[in-house]
Amino acid sequence: MFRIAHKEDLAKDITRITVEAPQVARKAQAGQFVIIIIDERGERIPLTLADWDKDKGTITLIFQKVGFTTKKLGTLNPGDYIEHVLGPLGHPTEIKKIGTVICIGGGVGIAEVYPVSRAFKEAGNRVLGIIGARSKELLILEDKLQEICDELFITTDDGSYSRKGFVTDALKELFDVVEKSTHTKYPDLIYCIGPVPMMKAVSELTRAYKVKTIVSLNPIMVDATGMCGSCRCTVGGKTVFGCVDGPDFDADQVDFDELGKRLKLFKNEEDKIKGL
DSSP: OEEEEEEEEEETTEEEEEEEOHHHHHHOOTTOEEEEEOSTTOOOEEEEEEEEETTTTEEEEEEEOOSHHHHHHTTOOTTOEESEEEEEESOOOOOOOOSEEEEEEEGGGHHHHHHHHHHHHHTTOEEEEEEEESSGGGOOOHHHHHHHOSEEEEEETTSSSSEESOHHHHHHHHHHHHHHOSSOOOOSEEEEESOHHHHHHHHHHHHHHTOOEEEEOOOOOSSSSSSSOTTEEEETTEEEEHHHHOSEEEGGGBOHHHHHHHTTTTHHHHHHHHTO
């Protein structure tokens, strides 16, 4: 049993909880995730490790209440318990000093961009952040990223905060600055996580400029051990499993169209549950 120590709402339907999980916190690294089971009859769902404290033995999870289990998780309060927390899972993001890194997050994907950005900064890199959301009320962790990033650019689809547009618009402007200048160069790496259409758009843009881009994929997962095959994706023409081979992959090699289709695999079942 894993006790919830703290809970707060970050934005509309987006909640942050701190959970006492000392063994997970001790080994956690940027880019990894956990599988949680709320109770003995609950389903297994993956959640990114948004933060952790090795000394306090806690991990931080940020989730959007969109499905049956995340909505149920949102009803729990400090003092309540989660039945199981399995992790940390997945390969950590490869962190090293390489120069300039642009970290891009969309929607609740910003939750993972935070620890990855922090890790790249601690490794001695210049870190630029680009975060985007549909509207101001859905934007999260701006203050945290302002503390880490050398520069932070914010977009909202509806223009309700900062600049109107998408993360690709801000990224294209940065590329345009490089093209017009003799004193700046293209980033050494771009790291991106968010909705599949956003990651696909970023990948198509960076491919045109030949900038290496890593994406953190969010396929459907069940057992998270590579046994069930639910999280299989096509990368470089080969089948890989998001849980044990990822979640980070070379964006230029990912079949985003297939990934998008597979994320709708259980849509009929989800719709039935919503109708109950």
